[in-house]
Amino acid sequence: MGRAGRIAALCLASSVSLAHAEPHARYNLQQPVTGIAEQINDMHTLMLLICLIIFVGVFGVMFWAVFNHRKSKGAVAAHFHENTAVEIAWTIIPVLILLGMAWPATKTVIAMKDTSNPDLTVKATGYQWKWGYDYLQGEGEGIRFLSALSTPREQIDGGAPKGDAYLLEVDNPLVVPVGKKIRVLLTANDVIHSWWVPAFGVKQDAIPGFIRDTWFRADKEGVYRGNCAELCGRDHGFMPIVVQVLSAEKYAAWVAEQKAKAAATASAAPSAEPDSAPATAPDKG
Amino acid sequence: MAAVTPDQLHGHHAPRGVMRWLTTTNHKDIGTMYMIFSFIMFLSGGVLALTIRAELFKPGLQVVQPEFFNQLTTMHGLIMVFGAIMPAFVGFANWMIPLMIGASDMAFARMNNWSFWLLPPAAILLIGSFFAPGGATAAGWTLYAPLSVQMGMGMDLAIFAIHIMGVSSIMGAINIVVTVLNMRAPGMTMMKMPLFCWTWLITAYLLIAVMPVLAGAVTMILADRHFGTSFFNAAGGGDPVMYQHIFWFFGHPEVYIMILPAFGIVSQIIPTFSRKPLFGYASMVYATASIAILSFAVWAHHMFATGMPAAGQLFFMYATMLIAVPTGVKVFNWIATMWRGSLSFEPPMLWATGFIFVFTMGGFTGLICAIAPIDIQVQDTYYVVAHFHYVLVAGSLFALFAGAYYWLPKWTGHMPSEFLGKLHFWCSLVFFNITFFPMHFLGLAGMPRRIPDYALQFADFNALASVGAFGFGLSQLIFIVVVVKCIRGGERAAARSWESAEGLEWTVPSPAPYHTFEEAPVVR
Numbered sequence: 001m002g003r004a005g006r007i008a009a010l011c012l013a014s015s016v017s018l019a020h021a022e023p024h025a026r027y028n029l030q031q032p033v034t035g036i037a038e039q040i041n042d043m044h045t046l047m048l049l050i051c052l053i054i055f056v057g058v059f060g061v062m063f064w065a066v067f068n069h070r071k072s073k074g075a076v077a078a079h080f081h082e083n084t085a086v087e088i089a090w091t092i093i094p095v096l097i098l099l100g101m102a103w104p105a106t107k108t109v110i111a112m113k114d115t116s117n118p119d120l121t122v123k124a125t126g127y128q129w130k131w132g133y134d135y136l137q138g139e140g141e142g143i144r145f146l147s148a149l150s151t152p153r154e155q156i157d158g159g160a161p162k163g164d165a166y167l168l169e170v171d172n173p174l175v176v177p178v179g180k181k182i183r184v185l186l187t188a189n190d191v192i193h194s195w196w197v198p199a200f201g202v203k204q205d206a207i208p209g210f211i212r213d214t215w216f217r218a219d220k221e222g223v224y225r226g227n228c229a230e231l232c233g234r235d236h237g238f239m240p241i242v243v244q245v246l247s248a249e250k251y252a253a254w255v256a257e258q259k260a261k262a263a264a265t266a267s268a269a270p271s272a273e274p275d276s277a278p279a280t281a282p283d284k285g
Numbered sequence: 286m287a288a289v290t291p292d293q294l295h296g297h298h299a300p301r302g303v304m305r306w307l308t309t310t311n312h313k314d315i316g317t318m319y320m321i322f323s324f325i326m327f328l329s330g331g332v333l334a335l336t337i338r339a340e341l342f343k344p345g346l347q348v349v350q351p352e353f354f355n356q357l358t359t360m361h362g363l364i365m366v367f368g369a370i371m372p373a374f375v376g377f378a379n380w381m382i383p384l385m386i387g388a389s390d391m392a393f394a395r396m397n398n399w400s401f402w403l404l405p406p407a408a409i410l411l412i413g414s415f416f417a418p419g420g421a422t423a424a425g426w427t428l429y430a431p432l433s434v435q436m437g438m439g440m441d442l443a444i445f446a447i448h449i450m451g452v453s454s455i456m457g458a459i460n461i462v463v464t465v466l467n468m469r470a471p472g473m474t475m476m477k478m479p480l481f482c483w484t485w486l487i488t489a490y491l492l493i494a495v496m497p498v499l500a501g502a503v504t505m506i507l508a509d510r511h512f513g514t515s516f517f518n519a520a521g522g523g524d525p526v527m528y529q530h531i532f533w534f535f536g537h538p539e540v541y542i543m544i545l546p547a548f549g550i551v552s553q554i555i556p557t558f559s560r561k562p563l564f565g566y567a568s569m570v571y572a573t574a575s576i577a578i579l580s581f582a583v584w585a586h587h588m589f590a591t592g593m594p595a596a597g598q599l600f601f602m603y604a605t606m607l608i609a610v611p612t613g614v615k616v617f618n619w620i621a622t623m624w625r626g627s628l629s630f631e632p633p634m635l636w637a638t639g640f641i642f643v644f645t646m647g648g649f650t651g652l653i654c655a656i657a658p659i660d661i662q663v664q665d666t667y668y669v670v671a672h673f674h675y676v677l678v679a680g681s682l683f684a685l686f687a688g689a690y691y692w693l694p695k696w697t698g699h700m701p702s703e704f705l706g707k708l709h710f711w712c713s714l715v716f717f718n719i720t721f722f723p724m725h726f727l728g729l730a731g732m733p734r735r736i737p738d739y740a741l742q743f744a745d746f747n748a749l750a751s752v753g754a755f756g757f758g759l760s761q762l763i764f765i766v767v768v769v770k771c772i773r774g775g776e777r778a779a780a781r782s783w784e785s786a787e788g789l790e791w792t793v794p795s796p797a798p799y800h801t802f803e804e805a806p807v808v809r
Contacts, residue, residue, distance in 0.1 A: 025729065025730040025731065026726065026730055026742070027726045027729070027730070028726075028729050028730070029662060029729050029730075030730065030731055036658070037662075039658065040658045040659055040661070040662055043656060043658060043659055044653065044659050044662075044729075047652070047653050047656060047659065048653075051649040051652065051653070054649075055645075055646075055649065058616065058617070058620065058645070059642065059645075061620055061624065062620045062623065062638075062641065062642070065620070065623040065624050065625070065626065065628065066623070066628065066630075066638065069559075069623065069624065069625055069626050069627065069628050070627070070628045070629065071560070071627040071628060071629045072629065075625075075626070075627045075628065076627055077559065077560040077561040077625070077626045077627040078561065078625040078626070079561065079562070080564070080625075081561070081562040081563065081564050081565070081566070081622075082564070082565060082566075082567075083564075083565075083621075086621070087565055087568050087614070090613065090614060090617045091610060091614060094609060094610050094613045095610055098606045098607070098609060098610070101606065101652075101656065102602070102603060102606060105602060105656045105657060105658055105659075106599060106602075108657075108658040109595055109598050109599055109602070109657050109658055110595050112658060112661070113594070113595040113598075155345070156345055156346055156738060157345070157346055162344060162345070162741060164741070165740075166344065166740055166741050167344075167738060167739065167740050168740045186592075190431070190435075191429075191431045191432040191435065191525075192429060192431070192432070192525055194590055194665065196665075196733070198662060198731040201658070201661065201662060202661075203590045203661045203662065203664060203665075204590060204592055205590050205591045205592060207519075207525055207526060207591070207592075208431060208519055208525060209518070209519020209520060209524075209525070210519060210524070210525075210526070212591070212592035213592070214592070225740075226731065227731070227733045227736070228733070229590070229664065229665040229666070229733050230429075230590075230665060231355070231424070231425045231429070231432065231665075231735045232432060233355070233423070233432060233435065234351045234352045234355065234423075235351060236351075236355070236735060236736060237351065237733070237735075237736030237737050237738050237739070238351070238738075
C-alpha cells in the first residue's frame, strides 16, 4: 500500500470510528485501556524491536552473501565448515536475549492471574450463540441479562448498508464502573467459548462445567468491543462482546434503573423472567 | 524415465498397468505415488482455502453460509496437514533415503506398499464426509470437544480417516527408522549421513511417539459421541480441557514432524548451490534432536487462554521460548554455509533461500506468540493464522518445492525448466506475502480466526489477502506444467545433475534406474 493509500485508509478508519470512544487499530494492537493491556502493548513493541534488530542483522549477512558471494561475480568458495567458538556464541547470546524477554513477561503473567480483592464480580456464561451476565457481588448485585448480537440480519445477508459497529453491537452490553477492579467468572452452557475484549488485554475461555476467572480495571469510560474467540459452532462469528464503562455516578444510575426494571417485571409477572439467563449453567448431560 | 526403466521393469513377471502401481514394493514407485497423492490433496485443500477467501473478500455473507464455512476451515486444515504436507515428506523419504544411504530399497517393502495404499481410502472418507448428512465436521481441525461431540456423521468419517492415516504414518515411520538404522552402506556412519536422513530419522521417532496419542484422543471423542462415555463432558466427570491437553501433546510434535524434514531438504540444497560443505553438521544434528525433545514439553502454549495457573503458563512459556535457540542455530548454520560460498540461484536454491527468509519471519512471530501475555491477545486471531502459514506454507511447502526442483532431474532424467521454476518461485513468494502478511495486522487489530464475516475495519486487508490467495493458488498450476514438461523431455540430466551436488544419490544415473544399489556402495 502506497503512502497515499495508507493515508486514505487511515482517514477511512478514523471516519468509521467517529461513533466510537477509540480509533480503530489498523496495524497494531488496539488502544489499551487497562494497565495489563498497556503492559502487553509495551511488551509487544519491545519484542518487535528486538526481532527487527535480529532480522536486520541476520538477513543483512544473508543478503550480503546472496549479492556478493555469487559464482557469477567470480566468488570462489571458501572451505570452512566448523567453528566451535562461533557456534557456542550463537547459542548463548540468544539465550541471554530470551532471558531479557522472559523477565517482563513473567511479571505480567503473575499480574494477570491476580484476581483477588475485586470491587465487582460478574459471571459471564457462553451460550450458542450469546452471552449471559450475572452480577454476583458488588454494586449491582443480582442484575442479570442476556447479551446477543443486535446487527440486523439484512445487513449480514442482504444489501442493507452496514452500520458502524457491524457485528460488534449487542442488545444489552455489559456495564461496569470505571477505575474499579472487575473480576469476571467464566463458564459455558454447551461448548467452549472465549470472552475477549482486546482493549482490556483479557481473553479467557468459558468452559462448560468449569469456572475460570480473569479480571480487568478499565481506566477510561467508553464502549469497548470484542468477539468470542473460540470456535463454538455455526454462529461463532456472531456473538460479540460489548462492555460499556461508565463513571461511578452513571453506573449507580444504571444499576438503579436495572433494579427498578427488574422490580417492575417481577411485580407484573412474578413467575416469568423473560429477559434473564438461568442462574447457573445447567450442563446438558 | 522412458529410456531406462522398461526393460528392467518388465524383465521379470512384473505386472503392468494399474496392477504395477497397486502391487509395487519399489520405493521409487511408492515415493512417486505418495507425491502425486499429496499434490492432489494439496490442490483439494487449496480449493477449500480459495472458497474461504472468496467468502472473506468483503463483509457480509455472499458465497457460503456459516455452517459450511466452518466445514471448509476444518477440512482445509485436516487435508493440508494429513493429506498434503505429511505424505509429501514421506514420498521424499521413500524416494531419497535409500538412494542417500546406499540401500537397495526400504526395509519393509510390502509394508511400504500398504502404508501408501491406506491413504486413498482415508482421503475418500475425509473428502466424502462433505456428502454425509449434516456435511463434513465443522469443529476446526483441532476437533475440540465438546463441539466435536455435537457434530454430525461427518465427524465419525473424519475420525476413521484420521485413524487410517495414523496407521499409515506409523508404518511409514517404522520403515524409515529401520531403513536408516540398518540399511546404510558400509562406511556410511550415522554422522556421515546426509542431514535429510537425520531429520527424517528424528521425525519418524516423533511420529511413532505421537500418532497413537492422536488416535487415542479421537477415539475418546468417538466414545463420547456414541458409547455414552464422558471423557470430555463435565456432567459425567470428564473435562473438555483434557481433550486439548491430549490433542496438543500430539499437536505440537506434529508441528515439528511437518518442519524437520523441510530443514533436512534445505540442508541438502544450500551446500550444493553454495559450493561449500554444510556449516556445523554436528550442531545441525544436535539442534534437530533438541527441537524434537523440547517439542514434547511445550504443548500447552496452545492453551494459554484456557486459564492455566501462573506456574503452568510460565513453564510452558519458558520451554517454548527455548525452542528458538536450536531453531536459531539452524538458521545461522545455513547462512554461515552461504557465507563466502560461490552462490548460484537455480530454482532449488531460490526456493531454499526463500524458505530461510520467510520461515524465519514465521519464527519471529512464533517467538512473539510464545510470550504468554501477548499470546492472550493474539490467540485464536488472524495473527496466529499468519504465523502458522508462514511456517507451514513458507516453511514446509517451500522446502518441498525446493526439494522437488532439486531432485526432479534424478526422478525424471530431465532438468526442470529454469524459467518456469523461477516464475513459480517469484509468483509464490509475492502472492504468499500479499496473502498472509496483512493477516498479522488483522489479528493484532482484533479479528478472530474461523469467522465467516467480520467487522468493517477489517475489510481492506481481507480483500487484499483474498486477491493474494487467488494469485498464490493459480501460481501453483505452474508447477504442474514444470513437472509434466520435465517428464516428457527437456535437457538431459547428468548423474550429478547439479554442479558440486554431494551424496550417493548423484552417483546413480538420471533418471535413477528402477533398482539401485543392488550391490551396496562403499563409503569412505
